[in-house]
Amino acid sequence: MNAKTNVNTNTDAKRPTVLLTGAAHGIGRATALALAGRGTPLGLIDRDGPGLAALVQELRDQGATVADATVDVTDRDALFLAVAGIESQVGPTEVLLACAGIGTLTLVPELDTATLRQTLEVNLVGVAHSIEAVLPGMIARGRGHLIGVASMAGYRGFPWMISYSASKAALIAYLEALRPGLRRRGVTVTTVCPGFVRTQMSTSVPYQRPVKMIEPEDAARHLVRAVERRPRNCIFPWNMRIGLAVLRYMPDRLFDALMRLAGPQALHVEF
Template sequence: MSRLVWLTGGSEGIGRAVALELARRGDRVAVSARSADKLQALAAEAPEGRILPYPLDITDREAVARTVARIEAEQGPIDLALLNAGTHKPVDAESFTVEDIRLLVELNIMGTAHCLQPVIEAFRRRGRGHLAVVASVAGYRGLPTSAGYGATKAALINMVESLKPDFDRLGLKLQIVNPGFVRTPLTDKNEFAMPFLMEPEDAARALADGLDKAGFEITFPKRFTYMLKFLRCLPYALYFPLIGKATRK
């Protein structure tokens, strides 16, 4: 059955590929991002009427609330909200600034929170809904140059884990998406080796498949993400030498 999906961060990278993948699978996808031009170009690539552009800056709380209300007024109830918008900026000891941390927190954490509130309110009123939040395996443990990005993704993972019991009690579906390295304009900023780097189209298929399953976490590529799950269980004396070797240029 066709769903109405609201997807944030859909103008490039994983979000763009997922929008096209879901549209090909028959969903109607209301796509938000800051660039109206990129959204219009995206809509032109999909079957007619499958991708619906709704330009939005998720750091604007009031604009988010208006956009959610507009989507539901014009397209009907949102069945699935896929909160993917976020950014990455390399941060390490040599480049650390408060401004960079604030930028990442405002977009990755607070921007996601701005989206969560109206979506959860709508789902609670109807007693149904499916919410998925895109974080990252960078939130599992500290990785080189991820002092800001990884911290925000760890916060999202914790936030969604904390909401899961409430969603279960309310009869709502909640998932966390933790991708590994995917070739996007954001990962192009990385200056270290990225093991098991995926193409966005492959990541989009894995994400879309995961949305149709019951599991709480959607993660890919599994060879890499399961490796990181193991590494996060290791003591620091073992973890830091291993992760340093794995990400060395």
């Protein structure tokens, strides 16, 4: 584990401490930079040690208050230790931003339960571990904010990302089911649904046609707003809200037909 507190700080005492998982790359990295720029004390977690160290150095050069730990969110005991170490340096977690996730193609007919299990472990159980690590403190203080990063693929099953869709659907239901009981205890739950964001995860998918993507910095602006405003759902960019509404309320038969006809044309690889 690697967790050090920065010496120079520009912390605004009113800013809540944010614990961010999946901080080394992509959306998590951009959000860490955006939050630090606003004086938010940060606890950062990722399994990529060198990637995390590079980010922490950049943040410290900017005078941010940051503690970090290299840990895999699927390792519950190691994660709990890491969170305790981070909180001893930057203070109790007031906002959890669970961004760590993996996305792999799973295609018919090569179904692979090992991939399914691994995807569920990171995208569902890893988020649940992160929540468990910070929730007792939030409940004891009577306030807190849990933010889970899901996906449009969790609202409908996309035939080229079967395991990923299943993991994000489970995460959406998990967060929704947590919401009422936690609200009574002062803890808010936000479900994030980003559109396509240009990161390693999305650019590695062999789409046949160019896909319009927003930059991680744009996604970070939405996540910073979610931290500040605590909405139930955070869906971005704006056209994703329309796309998601259409998808969610599309009759099942129409969705099935669309995926049967258009689905196989989405990728360069066959399924």
